[in-house]
Amino acid sequence: MYYGIISISALLFSLVFIFSDKYREKYGSGTDAVLKFTAGSHFAGFIALLIINRFRFEITPFTAAVAAVAAFDVILFNIFSLRALGRTNLSKYSVFSMIGGMALPFTAGILFFKEEITLGKIVCLVLVTVSFAFTIEKGDKKGGAFYYIGVFITNGLYGVINKFFSAAHFEKTSDAGYSVLIEAVIVVICLVLMIFPKQKIGIVKGKGLFYMGGYGAMCAVGNLFLLIALRGLPASAQYPFVTGGVMIISTVYSFFTQNKPGKKEIISVALSMLGILALVLL
Numbered sequence: 001m002y003y004g005i006i007s008i009s010a011l012l013f014s015l016v017f018i019f020s021d022k023y024r025e026k027y028g029s030g031t032d033a034v035l036k037f038t039a040g041s042h043f044a045g046f047i048a049l050l051i052i053n054r055f056r057f058e059i060t061p062f063t064a065a066v067a068a069v070a071a072f073d074v075i076l077f078n079i080f081s082l083r084a085l086g087r088t089n090l091s092k093y094s095v096f097s098m099i100g101g102m103a104l105p106f107t108a109g110i111l112f113f114k115e116e117i118t119l120g121k122i123v124c125l126v127l128v129t130v131s132f133a134f135t136i137e138k139g140d141k142k143g144g145a146f147y148y149i150g151v152f153i154t155n156g157l158y159g160v161i162n163k164f165f166s167a168a169h170f171e172k173t174s175d176a177g178y179s180v181l182i183e184a185v186i187v188v189i190c191l192v193l194m195i196f197p198k199q200k201i202g203i204v205k206g207k208g209l210f211y212m213g214g215y216g217a218m219c220a221v222g223n224l225f226l227l228i229a230l231r232g233l234p235a236s237a238q239y240p241f242v243t244g245g246v247m248i249i250s251t252v253y254s255f256f257t258q259n260k261p262g263k264k265e266i267i268s269v270a271l272s273m274l275g276i277l278a279l280v281l282l
């Protein structure tokens with residue numbers, strides 16, 4: 001059941017990069033554009049999760065503290081993401097984002113949460129990491145390295161924070177209640193920060209709202225599913241699985257677009273599939 005849940009997450013995460021990149025093309029990656037994208041997308045996520053949680057708003061001191069840390073991490077991730085997409089290509093951005101989201105929770109699960117090291121986990125981590133090497137294309141602009149390293153760290157930290165929340169024994173809300181609180185804190189912080197940027201992009205409308213809503217709802221639901229799956233799967237197994245799944249789904253999807261996958265992409269997917277099989281079977 002849990003592998004089914006994170007497979008749905010992988011499907012959602014395989015599409016979100018498209019929404020953020022389209023928004024950046026239309027509105028740029030300035031501070032005001034980033035804050036409005038973050039506020040708008042996470043407001044959409046807030047509404048989606050509130051519906052899932054039957055319009056219940058839950059809070060405890062511990063949940064509020066962890067949600068605030070997670071919210072700051074998400075805001076930084078969005079800043080790094082939109083800035084990185086303006087300086088490097090989508091393939092390299094995806095590599096650093098997904099490997100960070102896989103490697104840091106994997107390492108934290110083993111080192112700090114006493115998760116078991118298995119042959120399947122090691123093989124999966126190695127194969128999925130190697131698979132990304134076949135997707136990288138040239139195309140960096142000056143300053144790109146700083147931003148996609150930021151993407152690597154902040155995306156990985158989000159998984160670590162969620163693992164900490166899931167494993168902690170303090171009084172806390174449900175997974176959905178925690179997720180709703182994260183979205184609410186993000187929106188409030190961004191609304192406050194919008195006062196400061198001097199260069200404004202104006203009101204976001206039309207396709208911009210669609211990009212925000214699609215990104216926010218898919219991310220929120222996908223992350224909620226991963227949080228639920230942490231009840232039954234260790235982080236060191238879950239995150240390599242979902243990362244490999246994103247690779248596979250994205251490539252399969254590209255067969256139905258004008259940009260057909262080449263030999264390198266097919267090799268990358270084959271390695272990801274072998275990694276997932278190793279994780280499940282070994």
